[in-house]
Amino acid sequence: MVNKVVYKLKGHEKFPLREGWMTKGLTAVKENSPHIFLENNGPDILGVGSNMVKSIRYWMQACGMLEKDGNQERISPIAEIIYEKDKDFEDVFSLWLLHSNLAKNRDQATVWYMFFNMFKVDTFSKADIQSKIKLELFNFVGQHVTESSVNDDIDVLLKMYTKGNIRNDDPEDKIICPLSMLGLIKKEDEIYFKVQPDLRKIDNALIFYELSCMFKKEQSLSIERIVSGENGLGAIYNMTMVTVNQYLDNLEALGFIHVDRTAGLDMVYPINIKDPTEVIMDYYNK
Secondary structure, eight states: OOOOOOOOOOTTTTOOOOTTHHHHHHHHHHHTOTTGGGSTTHHHHHTSOHHHHHHHHHHHHHTTSEEEETTEEEEOHHHHHHHHHOTTOOSHHHHHHHHHHHHTOTTTSHHHHHHHHHOOOSEEEHHHHHHHHHHHHHHHHSSOOOHHHHHHHHHHHHHHHHOOSOOOSOTTSOOOOGGGGGOOEEEETTEEEEOOOOGGGOOHHHHHHHHHHHHTTOSOEEHHHHHHSTTOHHHHHOOOHHHHHHHHHHHHHTTSEEEEOGGGOOEEEESSOOOHHHHHHHHHHO
16 A cells, blocks of 8 residues: 655645734634634634634644644643744744744745745745646656646745835734744745844754754764755755854763764764753743
8 A cells, every 4th residue: 555645735725824823823722712713603703714723733734833632622732832922923032933844844834844945945936836846746746746736735835034124004914924933045026045044033942953853763863964955954044054063063072962073973972962842941941
């Protein structure tokens, strides 16, 4: 039997993630019902239309805030911490966690995963990314997928990371996506650029979190793997090799890892690696 390929397109109902939606969703789950998105009163509780309820649920799933619990749903351990420590997502660290989970979520945010992991181009047009992602999806799924669904996902992705401070006529309806604050994609005219973000926005704890995720599956990591491998720092954060080495040196100085560059080994070994959720809790507690 051939294993079924799991992928998802257009789960967002054409709505990019909006400012305040994660807070709204987490609050609804915590204060009303853990199954709010499986019940009929979601629009009344969340104060938005039924399509937006579906979109909020999708973004919570895609960003790792909501997960399956048998036939039910619950907020994830990471979401529990964020709800307690930064419910309004005022700390950029919380936004990076949303981005990290989204960009690594091949099953539920397939186009996002492919854009950050497989689209190895720094300068591109919308047509460039459309043709590349369609090819990657064909190779991944094994058959053609609906072109309109791919294009809708790409449109939403680009709006989420480049929209800027644009709002519509209703001041209560904020269409800005908080992930645009991360500075990962810039747009000039009709050309897009993947750029390394302002490193002042990236705490050592974020890189420690990513390493702790990697070390859950591996006993040692090459620096090349950390930078250029699947879900690597170069892919997810547009980081250069030089930048990654700077963060590795910082984490070594803090006693969390050992970096071995002798004889061209360029390997990283765990010294005091913690569980990813513990890394997150430590950050907020400090």
